Amino acid sequence: PSSSAASDGCFIQCLRENIPSELIFTPGSSKSNFTGVLESTIRNSRFLANTTVRPICIVTVTDASHVQAAVRCGRTNGVHLRARSGGHDYEGLSYRSVRPETFAVVDLANLRTITIVTTADEPPTAWVDSGATVGELYYTVANKSSNNTLAFPAGVCTTLGVGGHFSGGGIGSMMRKHGLSVDNVVDAKLVDANGELLDRAAMGEDLFWAIRGGGGESFGIIVSWKVRLVRVPPKVTVFHITRTLEQGAVDVLTNWQHVAPTMPDDINMEVLVQGAPQGQQQQVAVFFQFLYLGTCDDILPTIVSCLPELNATKADCNEMTWLESTAFMNFGDTNTTQLLDRSTGPNFFKNKSDYVRRGIARSVWLEILTKWLAMNGSGIIILEPHGGFVGSVPTGATPYSHRSGVLYNIQYVASWSAGDDSSVAIDWVDSFYDFMGQYVTKSPREAYVNFRDLDIGQNTVVNDVSTFDSGKVWGEKYFGSNFERLATVKGKVDPTDYFRNEQSIPPLLQS
Ligand code: FDA
Known part of the structure; x- marks a missing residue:
């Protein structure tokens, strides 16, 4: 051999x-x-x-x-x-x-214990193993409280693994109120490149900073996370509203960009725009999914006055517990046992991401909806408003640098079915992303590490180590000015670059 x-x-x-x-x-x-x-x-x-x-x-x-x-x-x-x-x-x-x-x-899929710690005087916390899904976390946490008022802020898709999701930050429908998942991580257990098992005190504050959003794989294998749980009211409201072009979708979207990031922080106004590829019967539709941490009557007047173009009414409100809302937003019904289902169906996709700091003009939204989302191969775009708590955290507090001044991020999703020619959808997302370059953040053009995209750059390995210069190309897009600090931490804890992939943080060695 x-x-x-x-x-x-x-x-x-x-x-x-x-x-x-x-x-x-x-x-x-x-x-x-x-x-x-x-x-x-x-x-x-x-x-x-x-x-x-x-x-x-x-x-x-x-x-x-x-x-x-x-x-x-x-x-x-x-x-x-x-x-x-x-x-x-x-x-x-x-x-x-x-x-x-x-x-x-x-x-780590079988390493998934969740242990909730409640004491008389401190806010409740939980230790959650990396192999748990966020759905399992939501289910376990909420059911631990007598009226479903314990919760945790993380992503919408319930099958996400805690390990990778927290490693990249964790954005979700409570981030305007409670921040990213990593804004609520208070301790962790990590196996480092020497095979040592370290908690926060043993790993030190630099490494603990880096693993809370610096992306998966780079610093070691995180086995378990200690998180601070949050309180939610017994009743929350989910709005589901769809608007077509004829129903004024362009006007709503244009105003939404300024309203959604400045609303009270207990409302999250997510938007999904569904394309209508040529040859299909459907039309372009803008789907508004709002989560409000309270009752319909408390928030509806504010929505009506700030976003009158939407014509929201009480009939658009769905009141339920927060736990039910996590099922409802993902599956369309409130059966919470679905949160424990780890299976996923076949799904072929290519995604890209952007951040917007200056609102996009109405004429551009019109072009996006009538031209780009009506093209052959068009998919969907998802807009997630920032502001509130997520925007108030200083840029250097965690590796996630997309904080103050971000209005929302955009996720572009191209998808196709088994056996289809993937190039039609991929060409669409590539050319749409090129077009959008003029309207989104520049120098760097920001992107979200959890929406991983290898097109924005990949490491070059020289003498068995990923080079800093090759990492900088994609790293500054994901982490802005935090990239160099991440590379410095990597240089200290894994100088030989044992933990690596095509977009892992390269070691910056101090001379
Ligand atoms: P996976 O196991 O593939 O790991 C991802 C990366 O982290 C890899 O580099 C891996 O090596 C590394 N890694 C995994 N476990 C690790 C560990 N224990 N220690 C160190 N490194 C580890 N994101 C978001 O913020 N909000 C959202 O709402 C969504 N929604 C969403 C929906 C769908 C359908 C998908 C497919 C993805 C998302 N995401 C998301 C993106 C998601 O957060 C991202 O893909 C996470 O990395 C997924 O974590 P997993 O553990 O599932 O991935």
Whole structure:
């Protein structure tokens, strides 16, 4: 065998000596269901293709000591590891490599205990393992309180893995009131590049800062997070309103840009614009999904006076518990047991993101809705307002740099079905993104690390280390002025660049 095959063999042998063999999956073994485990959380079906560069092995850890053993075996035998929690990475970097590379996956899906800590005088907290989904977190937390008034701010899609989602920040429908997920993380347990298990006190404040939004993979494998829970009222209101072009969608959108980021912080006014590709019967529709932490009567007059073009009425209100609202916004009904369902259907997509700091003119919205979203291959765009708490946090407080002055972010979603030619949808999203460049933030053109997009830049590896200059190209888009600090932390905690992928933070070594 070649020397690399021999070291792969030694790596797997080392794993077997330290981790129960039923948790180790290799492609060759007839007894192990390698493909089933690999595909179990591939959220973007593009990467089911057999051209995808796959791991040499997957370890489905059930204890922090297994993560430590995998890191030590990997370091000794020159095998890199990729961590996977929920598998929702847009570019699949938790389980695939873009370039041919030997790596193994540490899959945390079975490490998912959630423990709620309530004491008489302190706000409640929870320890949540990285392999839990945000749906499981919402369900467990809310059901722990007598009238469903405990909650946590995180993303809308309930199958997101806590590990990757928190690593990149975590934006969601309570961020204007309570901030990102990472604004509420108070401690964490991480396995570093030496295989040591460190909590906040042991890792120090620089590393603790970096893991709260600096993106997955770069600094170690986070096993568990301690979060501060938040209180919500017993009743919240979800507005669902759809407007077409004839119903004045362009005017509503134009005014929405200024209203949504400046409204009281207990209302979040998310917008989804559904394209109507040529040849299909549907028309372009703008879907408004608002979450208000209170009753309909309390907020409706404010919406009517600030956004009169929308013509919102009491009939658009749906009152329910906060927990029910997390199901309702995701599935369209209030059955909360769906939050525990980790399965996802086939989904082929390519996403990109932007941030807007100056409102876009009405004439441009008209062009977007009548031209860009009516094109062949057009998908959807999602607009998430900032302001409120998320906008008040200083830019350097966490790696998420898109704070003061951001009106909203835009997510562009191109999708297609199995067997379709993906190039039509991908060409649409690429050319639409080029067009939008003139209306969004520039120098850098900001992007959100959790909406990972490899088109904005990828690391170059020289002498087995990702270079700072190659990382800077994409890193300043995700992190602005926080990028250099992230690279400095990386240089201290993982100077040989053991934890890496195509967009991991490169080490900046102090001379
Ligand atoms: P996955 O397991 O693929 O990991 C993502 C990255 O983090 C990879 O680089 C991986 O190596 C690394 N990683 C994973 N676990 C780690 C760990 N324990 N320690 C260190 N690194 C780790 N985002 C958002 O903010 N708000 C939202 O509402 C949504 N909505 C949404 C909907 C849908 C359908 C998708 C597919 C995605 C989103 N996202 C989102 C984006 C989401 O936050 C992002 O993809 C997260 O990285 C997903 O985390 P997972 O653990 O599921 O991914």
